[in-house]
Amino acid sequence: MSPRARRQPDAPSAEVPVAVSGELFAPVSQGVELCYQTFGSPDDEPLLLVMGLGGPMTWWDHELCAMLARRGFYVVRYDNRDTGRSSRSGTRVRRTTLVRAFAGTRVRPPYTLVHMAEDAFGLLDHLGVESAHVVGVSMGGMIAQTMAIAESRRVRSLVSIMSTTGKRTVGWQHPGLLPSLIANRGAGRDAYIRSSAALWKMIGSPAYPQTDERITARAGETFDRGVSASGVMRQTLAILTQPDRGARLHSLPMPALVVHGLADKMVHVSGGRATAAAIPGAELLLIDGMGHDVPPALFETFVSAIRRTADRLR
16 A cells, blocks of 8 residues: 555544444464454555553544544554453463562563564554554554564554653653552452443543543443453563663654653653654654543544644655
């Protein structure tokens, strides 16, 4: 697909129907199979959405994906390995290993962010897509940055949302979150929904609060699609063992946008500022009152910013 692929008008009607695929599966690398879904026409510009820690593809809201498709993108969202309906790793991670990694001790993770970036490229290969615009949120932003560093020719534009460079002195978590992050969620659907809802209320956007019904429905859908505590631990270890990408980000040639909320407790805004400072010509969009989520009230802001960044390629 050419970078000059035609895009649709800037502000199409919300009533314009968008083609949506069912949930499909792609073998990508070393026995890993990813579950994915597409929105829009394959003739439009490919846009890959990469979700964060423990988040299935459905955390990219259906309406947000449809809005992006109406702006001329062929949208692909997917479950990372160890998430949702994608493949699970069989490697067990001990809590003591996580503690050592938190402390900065060198440990060997079951897989790295490089492997997760290779998964994403494998999905593009499966779709016959040579290059795509790539948008990542939180851990997904780390994966998107890793993709851009590894194969810049395949990343048309880069959007890193509420993420960081991997440098330990930026993008830290608010210490008040630690008890909730390490607490035992308990077994079963109801326990998962309760603990998940409590966490989202802590890290969500104070200026753009989501309703209890919406938070609860998303938690239930997440559980029903498949949750894996051991998978979250493996992904966490991949995050904790990531390198500082700052120096390598300096070489990126593609248009880039960094978005971060000024009220983010999960990844401090210093992570976003460091990412934007490292990428030549990157736009930095700081949003007052935004936390560590993508609330519906900001959908149009995100869609317009992603479209603007993609258009810089021309």
